[in-house]
Amino acid sequence: MASHDHDNDHAHDHDHEHHVENFWTKYIFSQDHKMIGKQFLITGMFMGIVGVFMSMLFRLQLAWPDQKFAILETFLGKWAPEGQMDPNMYLALVTIHGTIMVFFVLTAGLSGTFSNLLIPLQIGARDMASGFLNMLSYWFFAASSVIMLASLFVETGPASGGWTIYPPLSALPQAMPGSGTGMTLWLVSMTLFIAGSLLGSLNYIVTIINLRTKGMAMTRLPLTIWAFLVTAILGVLSFPVLLSAALLLMFDRMLGTSFYLSDIMVAGELLHNEGGSPVLYEHLFWFLGHPEVYIILLPALGITSEVIATNSRKPIFGYRAMVGSILAIAFLSFIVWGHHMFITGMNPFLGSVFTFTTLLIAIPSAVKAFNYITTLWKGNIQFTPAMLFSIGLVSTFVAGGLTGIILGDSALDINVHDTYFVVAHFHIVMGLSAIFGMFAGVYHWFPKMYRRMMNKGLGYLHFWLTFISAYGVFFPMHFTGLAGLPRRYYSNAEFPIFDELQDINVIISMFAILGGIAQLIFFFNFFYSMWRGPKAPQNPWRSNTLEWTTPVEHIHGNWPGEIPSVHRWPYDYSKPGHDEDFVPQSTPLKEGEVGH
Amino acid sequence: MTGLLMVVVLFLAVFAAAQIMRIYELSAKARQEREYEVTDKDNNTQGRYMLLFGIGLLVSLVWMMMTWGEIMLPKPSSLHGVEIDRLWDISMGLIIFMFFLVQPVLFYFAYKYRGRKDNQATYYEHNNRLEFIWTIVPAIALAVLIIYGLTTWSNVMNPESEEEPMVVELYAQQFKWTARYSGADNTLGFANVRLIGGANTVGVDTTHANSADDFLATEIHLPVGRPVLFKFRSQDVIHSAYMPHFRAQMNCVPGMETHFQFTPTVTTAEIRQDADVQGKVERINAIRQAKGLELYNYDYILLCNKICGSAHYNMQMNIVVETQAEYDAWVKEQKTIAETL
Numbered sequence: 008m009a010s011h012d013h014d015n016d017h018a019h020d021h022d023h024e025h026h027v028e029n030f031w032t033k034y035i036f037s038q039d040h041k042m043i044g045k046q047f048l049i050t051g052m053f054m055g056i057v058g059v060f061m062s063m064l065f066r067l068q069l070a071w072p073d074q075k076f077a078i079l080e081t082f083l084g085k086w087a088p089e090g091q092m093d094p095n096m097y098l099a100l101v102t103i104h105g106t107i108m109v110f111f112v113l114t115a116g117l118s119g120t121f122s123n124l125l126i127p128l129q130i131g132a133r134d135m136a137s138g139f140l141n142m143l144s145y146w147f148f149a150a151s152s153v154i155m156l157a158s159l160f161v162e163t164g165p166a167s168g169g170w171t172i173y174p175p176l177s178a179l180p181q182a183m184p185g186s187g188t189g190m191t192l193w194l195v196s197m198t199l200f201i202a203g204s205l206l207g208s209l210n211y212i213v214t215i216i217n218l219r220t221k222g223m224a225m226t227r228l229p230l231t232i233w234a235f236l237v238t239a240i241l242g243v244l245s246f247p248v249l250l251s252a253a254l255l256l257m258f259d260r261m262l263g264t265s266f267y268l269s270d271i272m273v274a275g276e277l278l279h280n281e282g283g284s285p286v287l288y289e290h291l292f293w294f295l296g297h298p299e300v301y302i303i304l305l306p307a308l309g310i311t312s313e314v315i316a317t318n319s320r321k322p323i324f325g326y327r328a329m330v331g332s333i334l335a336i337a338f339l340s341f342i343v344w345g346h347h348m349f350i351t352g353m354n355p356f357l358g359s360v361f362t363f364t365t366l367l368i369a370i371p372s373a374v375k376a377f378n379y380i381t382t383l384w385k386g387n388i389q390f391t392p393a394m395l396f397s398i399g400l401v402s403t404f405v406a407g408g409l410t411g412i413i414l415g416d417s418a419l420d421i422n423v424h425d426t427y428f429v430v431a432h433f434h435i436v437m438g439l440s441a442i443f444g445m446f447a448g449v450y451h452w453f454p455k456m457y458r459r460m461m462n463k464g465l466g467y468l469h470f471w472l473t474f475i476s477a478y479g480v481f482f483p484m485h486f487t488g489l490a491g492l493p494r495r496y497y498s499n500a501e502f503p504i505f506d507e508l509q510d511i512n513v514i515i516s517m518f519a520i521l522g523g524i525a526q527l528i529f530f531f532n533f534f535y536s537m538w539r540g541p542k543a544p545q546n547p548w549r550s551n552t553l554e555w556t557t558p559v560e561h562i563h564g565n566w567p568g569e570i571p572s573v574h575r576w577p578y579d580y581s582k583p584g585h586d587e588d589f590v591p592q593s594t595p596l597k598e599g600e601v602g603h
Numbered sequence: 604m605t606g607l608l609m610v611v612v613l614f615l616a617v618f619a620a621a622q623i624m625r626i627y628e629l630s631a632k633a634r635q636e637r638e639y640e641v642t643d644k645d646n647n648t649q650g651r652y653m654l655l656f657g658i659g660l661l662v663s664l665v666w667m668m669m670t671w672g673e674i675m676l677p678k679p680s681s682l683h684g685v686e687i688d689r690l691w692d693i694s695m696g697l698i699i700f701m702f703f704l705v706q707p708v709l710f711y712f713a714y715k716y717r718g719r720k721d722n723q724a725t726y727y728e729h730n731n732r733l734e735f736i737w738t739i740v741p742a743i744a745l746a747v748l749i750i751y752g753l754t755t756w757s758n759v760m761n762p763e764s765e766e767e768p769m770v771v772e773l774y775a776q777q778f779k780w781t782a783r784y785s786g787a788d789n790t791l792g793f794a795n796v797r798l799i800g801g802a803n804t805v806g807v808d809t810t811h812a813n814s815a816d817d818f819l820a821t822e823i824h825l826p827v828g829r830p831v832l833f834k835f836r837s838q839d840v841i842h843s844a845y846m847p848h849f850r851a852q853m854n855c856v857p858g859m860e861t862h863f864q865f866t867p868t869v870t871t872a873e874i875r876q877d878a879d880v881q882g883k884v885e886r887i888n889a890i891r892q893a894k895g896l897e898l899y900n901y902d903y904i905l906l907c908n909k910i911c912g913s914a915h916y917n918m919q920m921n922i923v924v925e926t927q928a929e930y931d932a933w934v935k936e937q938k939t940i941a942e943t944l
Contacts, residue, residue, distance in 0.1 A: 269858025
């Protein structure tokens with residue numbers, strides 16, 4: 008521990024201690040990174056409830072298309088007369104489910120929460136480089152969430168062209184009701200979302216580069232911070248491209264331009280547009296869309312690296328290879344977007360290039376998976392709920408990543424593109440892995456956020472129900488996909504060839520409902536523990552990173568005295584020559600000890 | 604009223620759960636335990652669950668493969684489909700092998716190295732040789748897959764056939780397909796969405812020299828063994844022409860023409876005799892009979908596979924593959940554009 012010399016207080020610290028707070032500055036317009044992190048988490052969790060609930064509604068439709076459910080009419084009103092869902096509402100539900108889960112939960116909810124909470128605490132900084140920008144980034148996100156939710160209530164229904172909102176479907180209100188006001192609100196909401204995300208990302212990058220404490224070399228950063236840094240860089244480079252795609256789409260919708268439209272007759276009406284191309288939109292969208300997958304996944308992998316090392320009581324295996332593979336994945340993620348477009352009519356030669364780059368991603372991904380497993384080897388594994396979710400993540404990352412080898416291969420993609428095989432693949436590798444990483448993060452850093460401990464028994468129950476139902480939902484989907492079942496079909500009854508898939512659909516839906524209900528355990532545990540949980544000790548998981556050297560009570564500026572300086576890397580677990588099986592980063596090297 | 608009652612019941616349930624938690628925690632406190640701390644007992648239980656789950660995962664996957672193997676698409680009915688399926692089998696074999704290698708190790712390690720109070724982990728930070736191996740081995744495996752994949756892709760997208768392919772246009776609109784055959788000259792007449800009107804539903808330029816012998820059809824008929832070049836157009840939004848039995852798919856994009864070529868190799872009559880297909884039809888008809896639905900006869904189909912609006916789920920067309928003689932007879936019955944417009 009660095010000595011805390013209170014006589015030596017800097018003027019800077021005084022500023023923080025004398026800062027007067029009221030309810031508004033503390034909880035609402037807070038500029039403290041810890042509070043902003045919690046704001047992101049709570050908002051993300053709320054959006055998560057909406058997104059998961061939607062999936063349960065459309066799973067009811069898919070498993071029992073002929074049955075009427077009163078619950079559907081309760082929630083969907085005129086969109087489910089007498090409990091029978093309208094096809095347009097089905098498409099709206101899958102669209103908004105995808106949008107909410109990808110952007111609002113797994114981008115803002117995951118990266119927003121943990122980047123904000125952990126970056127200053129783990130690098131040893133008083134706060135983010137700009138507290139004001141940080142606050143702004145949350146409020147842009149909050150405003151975009153409100154608009155997205157408001158779009159659910161417009162008369163023509165929310166956006167329903169799929170979360171990728173390909174034009175012309177999304178550009179033409181005549182093509183489907185959801186492309187009316189609902190689509191406009193979707194675009195406005197996403198514009199604000201992107202602005203907020205950029206403010207956050209710039210802040211993260213500047214903070215990590217400039218505000219590291221003494222001794223915190225880049226090679227001593229916890230892998231969480233590496234993941235957040237690279238994620239932020241990905242966001243800064245790719246989100247503006249989505250913004251431009253969205254703006255051009257708005258122009259096409261509102262100003263009569265033809266960026267994406269050409270030679271169209273819709274609902275009997277001939278449009279004047281000429282010369283545009285929907286394929287242009289697809290390129291712009293996926294130029295964000297693919298890095299986005301890693302914007303979602305990398306923070307989860309970072310969290311997992313930290314949780315697995317701490318709870319195996321071992322250094323993360325191959326720290327440099329882990330950093331290298333994050334960088335390699337990030338670099339490759341920018342040159343693989345075309346694998347979403349093999350069959351769009353894109354030049355087949357481009358298909359070859361994208362197949363080549365895409366399959367290369369398997370190499371750094373394999374390195375990460377093997378390194379996680381080797382970290383477990385000869386460990387002394389402590390099964391906290393966070394650790395269970397992290398091991399779950401490694402399992403889903405492997406299971407979902409492997410099918411990527413099929414889908415990234417253009418020749419094989421021809422036949423499974425847009426089928427349930429794809430739905431299974433990306434839900435497992437991106438959805439489950441990221442959400443497991445997020446749960447691991449919440450269980451692990453809850454004491455840092457709320458000064459109390461979550462209940463372990465309920466955590467175990469939550470994990471097992473979630474893990475079992477997750478595989479129960481998505482594994483069978485591979486098989487329906489291989490039977491040729493397309494995604495985004497309201498009903499399969501029009502094709503007799505899919506009749507024998509109905510039993511599988513019922514199984515999937517039952518697991519989906521079980522998995523959805525299991526999340527109630529988590530929410531109960533979360534809110535109960537927030538107010539009534541046992542008080543947290545300073546370092547409950549006996550961890551090395553700097554956030555556990557801060558006092559349990561939150562203070563502005565994080566450390567009461569001087570910021571501790573760092574003398575070693577964060578993974579000195581079970582290092583020979585030390586009494587304890589962990590050596591915090593702030594502990595100076597012993598005489599003759601070889602540092603990292 | 605029931606709504607209010609539900610809210611009250613839900614509230615009471617949460618309240619009761621909170622009270623139970625409280626009692627549970629107080630009793631833990633009385634026993635001088637901290638609930639959140641992981642004990643050896645926890646590690647034993649959770650470690651065993653991990654092992655059990657790992658076994659369950661593998662067993663259930665095997666079960667699914669055995670039970671649901673038969674619902675998958677039958678063997679391909681096109682020339683290039685055989686090539687795609689061969690690549691598929693190799694890739695699938697590899698990933699299943701990796702799955703069955705890596706998952707058991709993960710869950711076994713989780714079980715084997717479950718924590719004990721008197722135990723200490725081994726400080727082991729890296730091993731360059733090991734990391735080199737698991738970088739280079741996947742790299743080699745992927746190099747093989749990439750080379751094989753690119754060769755296949757190039758063969759599929761640029762097929763070399765001695766015979767000139769028959770040109771057929773597939774025209775997509777919300778929510779139906781129309782086929783336009785190029786007729787005796789095997790060349791499609793010019794067409795554009797601006798020319799649509801009256802009976803001219805796909806916007807054919809009737810003054811164009813090549814359009815006179817074109818004809819429209821609501822069902823695709825293909826002579827077996829003859830390469831067919833599909834040209835795709837869309838009238839309104841993006842659609843995708845998905846012909847799973849032929850391992851063929853291509854988007855239909857408004858404002859541009861896309862294409863895909865393949866050679867059908869099995870006639871509809873032949874595929875209906877296939878043992879796998881007959882088993883499938885029997886299973887499907889048992890289900891349909893129980894529901895009182897019309898019985899089903901196996902057909903090749905074209906589906907829309909890109910979200911295109913409310914009736915996306917029912918945008919389909921039958922494909923009939925037949926002998927040259929049967930095909931010629933069918934063509935004779937069709938009326939050309941010159942005759943209808």
